[in-house]
Amino acid sequence: MNIEKIVELGLWPESKKTTTKKGVSELEDLGYNLFYIGKNADLYTCPGDEPKILLVRSDRCSVFDIPLNLEIEGKGVSQTAISNNGAKFAKDAGIKTAILDETIDSSLSIAPRCQFMELCKPLEAEIDGDLVQFEFIFRNYLTGSLFDACQNGNDPYGLELGSDLRQWHKFDNPIFTPTTKGVKDIPLNSQSVREKFPEVISSMEKLFKDFSSFALENGIIVVDTKFEIFVNSKGEWVLGDEVLTPESSRFISKEDFEAQNYISMDKQILRDFGKEQNWKEQAKSLAPGQKLEVNVPQEIKDKILSGYTTILNRLSK
Structure with a gap:
């Protein structure tokens, strides 16, 4: 299915810029055609008429x-394996994901970076008169922006959390903190979103709790997780491509957490380095499509890759 047909079916937003560049030759030769270059992954159309695409993860990096x-060599392969594990965990729990069971020819050198994806539309609904898309976030611990809000007496999700709660307070049950998805994520009232999507939210809550328990048994603390929900061509809701991965969740090794070393095993290491180097300010002068030239020590790259490897080893079922 070519990109024109995909757009015609409403399964790809016309606002997202496609590319005419050629992709990996061993894929192009088989009829897979590159049509979108993302920050960390590329998308290819597939031969045939099925509404699916091929996602190919790169070693490229982005923050903020x-x-x-x-690029961090090997990152894309590790991320793909972790993503497959997360999708399997969800599927074993009876939850459909956009990641298809189909796999590409394993003899291809690019195969460990590839996932077939069902083409879907983002879940949308009207909130206060505006049509919005969502990020469904569950948290086991009070930290980050929510802790700051509590300290300042703010209640962005209508949860009535006390200002006396300490950072890294463990909730007896995960809390639900939904936001809109966009250039700026806007907090939404937790109960209102629950009432709008009761089946989806209860399913995601159970999945998050079960996965948090599984991860803890295997030496990893799940701080929080973001779920993105889509609607497929049959009108069914499905989980997106980042399911219980370091791209959608914060994972901390149990030994680090118990030592009160709260650095998550994902891009947080790179984010912290980027803050020190003032990347946000530097990026203001970038032209559209331009990459920020950065110099990252090998030690930082090794720490990031080591984190992904640890997650993969501990959370493989």
């Missing part, structure tokens, strides 16, 4: 939505 000239 800033594309970087940085």
Whole structure:
């Protein structure tokens, strides 16, 4: 199915810029055609008429939505394996994901980076008169922006959390903190969103609780997780491509957490380095499509890759 047909079916937003560049030759030769270059992955149309695409993860890196000239060798392969594990965990729990069971020819050198994806539309609904898309976030611990809000007496999700709660307070049951999805994520009232999508939210809550328990048994603390929900061509809701991965969740090794070393095993290491180097300010001068030139020590790259490897080893079922 070519990109024109995909757009015609309403399964790809016309606002997202496609590319005419050629992709990996061993894929192009088989009839897979590159049509979108993302910050960390590329998308290919597939031969035939099925509404699906091929996602190919790269080793490229980005933080704060800033594309970087940085690549970490092996990151894309690890991320793909972790994503497959997360999708399997969800499927074993009876939840459909956009990641298809189909796999590409394993003899291809690019195969460990590839996932077939069902083409879907983002879940949308009207909130206060505006049509919005959502990020469904569940948290086991009070930290980050929510902790700051509590300290300042703010209640962005209508949860009535006390200002006396300490950072890294463990909730008896995960809390639900939904936001809109866009250039700026806007907090939404938790109960209102629950009432709008009761089946989806209860399913996601159970999945998050079960996965948190599984991860803890295997030496990883799940701080929080973001779920993105889509609607497929049959009108069914499905989980997106980042399911229980370091791209959608914060994972901390149990030994680090118990030592009160709260650095998550994902891009947080790169984010912290980027803050020190003032990347956000530097990125303001970038032209559209331009990457920020950064110089990242090998030690930082090794720490990031080591984190992904640890997650993969501990959470493989």
